[in-house]
Amino acid sequence: xxxxxxxxxxxxxxxxxxxxxxxxxxxxxxxxxxxxxxxxxxxxxxxxxxxxxxxxxxxxxxxxxxxxxxxxxxxxxxxxxxxxxxxxxxxxxxxxxxxxxxxxxxxxxxxxxxxxxxxxxxxxxxxxxxxxxxxxxxxxxxxxxxxxxxxxxxxxxxxxxxxxxxxxxxxxxxxxxxxxxx
Numbered sequence: 001x002x003x004x005x006x007x008x009x010x011x012x013x014x015x016x017x018x019x020x021x022x023x024x025x026x027x028x029x030x031x032x033x034x035x036x037x038x039x040x041x042x043x044x045x046x047x048x049x050x051x052x053x054x055x056x057x058x059x060x061x062x063x064x065x066x067x068x069x070x071x072x073x074x075x076x077x078x079x080x081x082x083x084x085x086x087x088x089x090x091x092x093x094x095x096x097x098x099x100x101x102x103x104x105x106x107x108x109x110x111x112x113x114x115x116x117x118x119x120x121x122x123x124x125x126x127x128x129x130x131x132x133x134x135x136x137x138x139x140x141x142x143x144x145x146x147x148x149x150x151x152x153x154x155x156x157x158x159x160x161x162x163x164x165x166x167x168x169x170x171x172x173x174x175x176x177x178x179x180x181x182x
Contacts, residue, residue, distance in 0.1 A: 025145055025172040032138070032170065035114050039135075043119035046126075049134040051143050054109055058082075064107035064132075067125075069118040070140075074161035077177045078150040080111065080143065088117040095121070096128035104129045111136035111143070113163045114170060141167075144175040 024031035057063055058081075066083035068075055075085045090098065102108070108130055112118040115135055122135045136143070144150060144160045151157060159177035162168025168176050 024169040025141075025175075027138070027142065027145070032142075035116075035170070036137075039115050039119055042116075043123065043135070046119045046122045047134045048115075048137045049109060050137050051146055051148060054136060054143075055148055057107075062107065064109045064134075065102055067108060067110045067118075067121065068140075069110055069112040069121040070161070070163075073179075074113070074163065076152070077161035077179065078140075078144075078152050078157045078159060080140065081149055081151050083111075086110070086121060088112060088121055090121075090124070092124040092127040095124055099125075099128075099130075102130075105131055107132040107134075109134050109136055111139040113139055113161075113167060114141050115139045141170045141175075145170075145172050 023029055026032070054064070063082075066080055067086040068079050068083040069086050069088040070079075071088075072085065075083075079085075086095070086098070108122075108125060110118040110122045110125065110133065112121075115138060118139055119135045122133045125133045138145075140150075140160055144158070149156060150160065158175060160171055160175055161179055162171055162176045
């Protein structure tokens with residue numbers, strides 16, 4: 001356990017340096033590896049799916065329900081087609097009430113910017129009785145970096161809200177929306 005913690009801390013430190021080097025958006029970067037290590041350490045009980053696997057399933061009759069666990073300001077910039085916003089801070093009970101219209105047996109995929117908020121939501125959805133919940137690996141940042149479809153007001157867009165100046169470095173520069181810092 002102690003070794004795992006040291007590795008996560010070391011990966012986080014290396015990742016933080018890479019965030020400022022300018023190559024953090026690359027899928028093989030130390031920054032993305034640090035994010036993955038952190039998520040794995042904190043949310044090992046939450047199943048995940050890749051962006052490629054999700055893209056393959058979206059065009060099918062059994063497409064999963066998509067939940068976007070970001071702020072209204074982030075969702076207003078762009079989101080995955082068909083996604084429904086969900087409050088990332090909602091409790092399991094609040095989620096169950098808000099999603100009473102969704103079959104608890106239906107496949108659900110949750111995403112946020114990089115996967116931290118959505119992993120927490122995915123865990124709480126499972127606690128609320130949803131049985132087929134997955135967190136999207138790399139979330140909307142990876143999805144956008146791969147050039148996959150995004151929409152705003154039903155129209156295609158290419159940019160994503162960067163969350164903040166640090167986390168936004170995980171987005172390719174062409175994918176980073178120009179939004180004022182809070």
